[in-house]
Amino acid sequence: MNTGVLTNAILEFPDNRLLIDLCGEFDRNLTDIEARTGSQILRRGNQLAVHGTEEAVAAAREVLNALYARLEQGREVGRSDIDREFRVQDTEAPDQQLEMFVGGKVEIKTRKKLVEPRTDAQKAYVRSLYENELGFGIGPAGTGKTYLAVAVGVNMLITGAVDKIILCRPAVEAGERLGFLPGTQEEKVDPYMQPLMDALNDFLPGKQLAKMREEKQVEIAPLAFMRGRTLSNAFVVLDEAQNATTMQMKMFLTRLGEGSRMVITGDRTQCDLPRGVPSGLADAERLLDTVPGISFNYFTGKDVVRHPLVAAIIEAYEQDGS
Structure with missing residues (x-):
């Protein structure tokens, strides 16, 4: 994958209440994911726009979707959960x-x-x-x-x-x-x-x-x-x-x-x-x-x-x- 090519991805989350939990207080969770991937994440209604290299966008998208699925199961999302999702990605x-x-x-x-x-x-x-x-x-x-x-x-x-x-x-x-x-x-x-x-x-x-x-x-x-x-x-x-x-x-x-x-x-x-x-x-x-x-x-x-x-x-x- 060419890590130098910039790209965008739009992720849509139907439940706005869960999206608020996904973003975290003062968008803290999004800030953590941005720092870990080198991407930029903007919230637009019930969508998240992810901008960065192909590698960064792919990593952020995978973590965001996994965390949202966790919220759908009635579970909470905190910093340790974000860390765990990144470790799952990086088992190799x-x-x-x-x-x-x-x-x-x-x-x-x-x-x-x-x-x-x-x-x-x-x-x-x-x-x-x-x-x-x-x-x-x-x-x-x-x-x-x-x-x-x-x-x-x-x-x-x-x-x-x-x-x-x-x-x-x-x-x-x-x-x-x-x-x-x-x-x-x-x-x-x-x-x-x-x-x-x-x-x-x-x-x-x-x-x-x-x-x-x-x-x-x-x-x-x-x-x-x-x-x-x-x-x-x-x-x-x-x-x-x-x-x-x-x-x-x-x-x-x-x-x-x-x-x-x-x-x-x-x-x-x-x-x-x-x-x-x-x-x-x-x-x-x-x-x-x-x-x-x-x-x-x-x-x-x-x-x-x-x-x-x-x-x-x-x-x-x-x-x-x-």
Whole structure:
């Protein structure tokens, strides 16, 4: 199917009372379906006009008809029901997503742009994130470890493969102590989370991202906030994992719930833990390397996609053993 061709579909629903329930309060249900499919849905009397690509319109039409049939049976429609209908559509989603690797060019579709891994290591990394429930991306700065992981997470969210994205980092001081920074606890933590926010802003429109954060479809939080949670049907990224202690890493890995995927990224050369405190990333490599279903992907200076000088800087430090 040609996903670039725009089309329209008119859906008619004979019972206007049920149509009101289908749309939801303040058209909340329609807004959710628009966000999940990339379509635009307008209500006209007892009809819904759906506009978008052929793929988006087909997906929205299938979900709307299924939800209306549910209402006809005397059942309610809520957010969980919308999520379930999308998951029913995407029961074959992982296999379909892996079709992108059949050709030579690999592109990850997000709301704002297509993201293309540039190196062989990056392509292998992206593939492993679709194939495995738990993946590690380890290497120097600028190699796209976090950026590509967030892109895959956004792709899985908008296709309905997961219900939410959770991004976290250890809030480890690198020269400044949190307690001496001005502002509330949230304001103190925000600078540590900003790189994750920057990636999300590249893939999702601002208003949509703000709405998703408000409704907890997208969460950004320090690693410590993960304790005690079970993360189900989520795409979870732990960034800067070299700054997690062994206990923190174990705590994080054991949060993995049903229907979730987890990505751990880190750079062993940029550990900010106090001297003598072992890195949880190193322990995870040692302990989990042979566990089935867990992938480890490694990057070098050749995979740096920032300014060319970054690759030269990394190479110089590697040669010096620093």
